[in-house]
Amino acid sequence: MVKQIVDVLRDGTICLGSSVTCDGFAEGFPIRVQTHVHDDHMIKFETSKGLQDLVMRPETYSLLVAEKNADLEYRDNFHRLGCGKKFELEDGSHLCLLPSNHMLGSCQVTLQRTDGLRIGYSGDFGWPLGKVIEVDQLVVDSTYGSPRSVRHYTQAAAEECLSSLVFGQLRQGPVHIYAHRGTIERVLHVLSDNIGVPIIATARLIKEVEVYQDYGLAAGELLWADSEVGQLAMQEKSFVHLYSKGDGFRNEPMDGTSITCSAYMVPSNNPLLQYSDRAYRVSLSNHADFNETLAYIKATGAKKVVTDNTRNHGCELALAINQRLEGVFASPSSNKRAPC
Ligand SMILES: [Zn+2]
Ligand SMILES: [Zn+2]
Incomplete structure (x- = not known):
């Protein structure tokens, strides 16, 4: 033995x-x-x-x-x-x-x-x-x-849930999404194809996404929050702001909807958890x-x-x-x- x-x-x-x-x-x-x-x-x-x-x-x-x-x-x-x-x-x-x-x-x-x-x-x-x-x-x-810990929905269903939530909430104003590293790039990938509004991020996240792009992840364009175009985009009614580790999510009160993409899978039969009409969690797990x-x-x-x-x-x-x-x-x- x-x-x-x-x-x-x-x-x-x-x-x-x-x-x-x-x-x-x-x-x-x-x-x-x-x-x-x-x-x-x-x-x-x-x-x-x-x-x-x-x-x-x-x-x-x-x-x-x-x-x-x-x-x-x-x-x-x-x-x-x-x-x-x-x-x-x-x-x-x-x-x-x-x-x-x-x-x-x-x-x-x-x-x-x-x-x-x-x-x-x-x-x-x-x-x-x-x-x-x-x-x-x-x-x-x-x-x-x-x-x-058994998931009763597919990852594709979780992604679908996220995009329809984002599309729906964008009618009421901006949508702020927080996720772990790796998952935030997946969020970008899911949304960027046909979202039709600017997607904003910090310089740190943009740099990280560039590494993904270098390795072939076809993610959409991100606007730097502190740039002139970024600032202009954020004066509009609808935009998406992505955040990950080190990006300062929740440091200040935000207009619109907040969505956390988390690995927690409770409840196990639905990827969506609603905290209020402006706060949600989607279980997007890798x-x-x-x-x-x-x-x-x-x-x-x-x-x-x-x-x-x-x-x-x-x-x-x-x-x-x-x-x-x-x-x-x-x-x-x-x-x-x-x-x-
Ligand atoms: Zn890990
Ligand atoms: Zn781990």
Whole structure:
């Protein structure tokens, strides 16, 4: 019986064997894989920058350069690894990344050891996926690991719900939309084709969207809020203003309608939640739900699974895997302090 060699540390750092961390730092591990740029996956990034080699998809690298400007471009410990390509470690094992359908640059990770054992991390992932990593041991994201987290509508229906809400509300005035990074670009993509009103954003968001456009996301034109055209557009009755992390949503009272696009899927049978006639939430999620998470685990072929128990649902998911997936043994992560 092969010993379990994957785990998650207390701060959320994923450990694959004894040399690779994902989305976090651990003493003595020379390599860090950055699966994507969401804040909760950027644990101790500055420490890693100084002490580890960092491996990521080129798209993630570009988003980091756009966000942090700074010195990243001049560092030789940042490695851009295209999907399906191999990155060889000193001990002869190698890393491989595959897309995870969560946001631009997001990936699943495999580490193939010299003895043939394959270990991996799902990263945050959406479903369905074109390609799934094939591994013996897996750390799986448990965001929707509860059997109660089942979505009873499609993502296409959620997008449809968002566009009809926006079209309807634009008759009463401007519409302000807040979403996470990655999701806000999806909102732009959904709306920009035929919305027929200006879409306003901060300089920060425009820069981020440009990275998406460089990688082929055909999103519409954004007007900079502080520019002359942007200011003029905002004097009109109807426009859409997009906001994401760092854009100052809700810092001042706003005219018109506010819509938050969030990953919460309560109620599970309807993507729309109305707070008032001017405030709504649309559940637009780039995460697999509970059933999709089980389908993903099955597709990886993993026989040992560690559920990420540093947040909600790690225990519930491990239990469900043991009950429902034959031949798969799951346990919640140890959440230890020290390196595993
Ligand atoms: Zn994420
Ligand atoms: Zn996450």
